[in-house]
Amino acid sequence: MLRIAHALEAQLRAALERAFPAEAAAASGDGTPLDPQLAPASQPEFGDFQANGALALARRLKQPPRVIASAIVDQLAADSSFAELCEPAQIAGPGFINLTLRPRTLAAELSTRLGDPRLGVPSAAEDPVQASSAEVLAPVIVDFSSPNIAKEMHVGHLRSTIIGDALARVLEFRGHAVLRLNHVGDWGTQFGMLITHLKQVAPEALTTADAVDLGDLVAFYRQAKARFDADEAFQATSREEVVKLQSGDPVSRRAWQLLCEQSRREFQQIYDRLDIRLSERGESFYNPYLEPVVVDLAASGLLVTDAGAQCVFLEGVTGKDGRPLPLIVRKSDGGFNYATTDLAALRYRFAVPPEGDGARRLIYVTDAGQASHFAAVFQVARRAGWVPEGGRLEHVPFGLVQGEDGKKLKTRSGDTVRLKDLLDEAVERSEADLRRRLAEEEREEDEAFIQLVATTVGIAAVKYADLSTNRITNYQFSFDRMLALAGNTAPYLLYALVRVAGIARRGGLGAGEGESAAGFPDHLVFSEPQEWALARQLLALDTVIAEVEEELLPNRLCSYLFELSQVFNRFYDQVPVLKAEEPARGSRLALCRLTADTLRLGLGLLGIPTLERM
RNA sequence: GGGGCUGUAGCUCAGCCGGAUAGAGCGACGGUUUCCUAAACCGUAGGUCGUGGGUUCGAGUCCCGCCAGCCCCGCCA
Structure with a gap:
């Protein structure tokens, strides 16, 4: 829907300019162009998008919002490219403009995603809102x-490892x-x-x-x-x-x-x-670059010797006595410390090759306790001129892992929890649960199947539980909750995928991983609200991924996938697929295919492998 | 003392650039299975968004004060 949103945005802007030419010209003249404020609809009954701009413009244009909205809507009605995409725009409430896409627009969008390995998600290089391709590279x-x-x-490395990997996967998928x-x-x-x-x-x-x-x-x-x-x-x-x-x-x-x-x-x-996957480049790598950091800071006049230590005094950060706090880069014994290493690493990463990595965006996934340290390091780097024009520096903080008692997670004996033990326990619990259910259902599965499912579910549960909460807050670790078969958990999502795969095996049109997309109808037709709800949810994938790329919040992708699973389960429950008559059957199978592909892709971006059967 | 983060339903949490009636899951209660895996679906109950001000057409969201919890604050990382 990114492409459509961009098109609508442009059409709205044009409509706004035609409706209020003098004000629009004046506004873009003073650098604050009129903004139609296009946003996804806040409720399904409002359509697909809403434009809130008329309300904000009321004061500026000295007209009632509904009058402004009406003028914009009139201009939209005169735009044939808009009429192509959308039903006639509706004015609602105090002056919202509600936009509903035409069914054939939605169906055509979905068709282009069938068999597309990227499912309509543009890579950053071809995305019009992204910067130049040189920067993307x-x-x-x-x-x-x-x-x-x-x-x-130990458990302290869990979140950084899982969150960092998911962010890296999203960025890689976007072509960075x-x-x-x-x-x-x-060191x-x-x-x-x-x-x-x-x-x-x-x-x-x-x-x-x-x-x-x-x-x-x-x-x-x-x-x-x-x-x-x-x-x-x-x-x-x-x-x-x-x-x-x-x-x-x-x-x-x-x-x-x-x-x-x-x-x-x-x-x-x-x-x-x-x-x-990780490339090890430890602190020792930067050893040769420590001295130059200090030399460079001295040359730029930032370095001050205080009580024998060489430091940079920070702007806007004061200590108990009200005086600026230092960032120490060389201890009084002549040794370097972690601040020096972090500065050296940062400087190296931004520096152009072969002297450095030539990066344009640095993302540090560490616990929130290091926020002030990174703020200090970033400030010094900026003042030293090591951050290139357009270079981005981002600390991606996350909260503590807590036990169910709300305190920092520990073993019964009070030690820190080893990551190995934590993963073992997740898999063991998952296996025990699986065996119990197989016995209850009198299902026979071989040992290899049980091991595969137990391992996949156990690891997926640990990862998903971590990723699905907003990373900034502390995170309460609970095996029972993360392994629950219902609710916003990995097992629920994996099971939703299994159900789609079940249809695939019987439907014959291929919803299995990597299967051909041939055989689906040229024109998808939908009649049920559950079908439209699923279609709309499927089309939102690109927007969500672009958002994660920018905000670095994997929980947005988790919410999306959970909602997709819910919408799918509702559809699956209430609308017959295999027993339907053509052409509904083919169109519904297409929805199933896209749901399967979307869940696989989305979970894959979270670093979570999927199963066809469980 | 200074700084940061957090405070939303009984519990765990969403809430996007300030938008329409604050959402979900779990738990509780009630219902649905001749039909594609019921690990599902449908419904009911549950809220002074910590608190007091402010900004404005509109505030859970932005600003200021206060309260509570967690974290950081010169040579550890």
């Missing part, structure tokens, strides 16, 4: 997941060159203390691959942290170790590589289960 960087080396992935970067914590003080500790308690871990397993490494890490906090001598040695590592000492370097390699394999197991 410049990469978008999505920075997400970012676990720490020598630690296990996406760089998915895993900014792993593989800095923590490493110094871990290596120092291991040298003393488990030196073999530093010279032999997999001498200790990752669980032990995590324990060593905790011990190292405790010693670091308590023991000054240990602190000093750790700091020396960091310096050695960062200056390329072969022994430290070798130890570091072993630790990274081991962690990397563990992370990959999780990413494989979640079907997530």
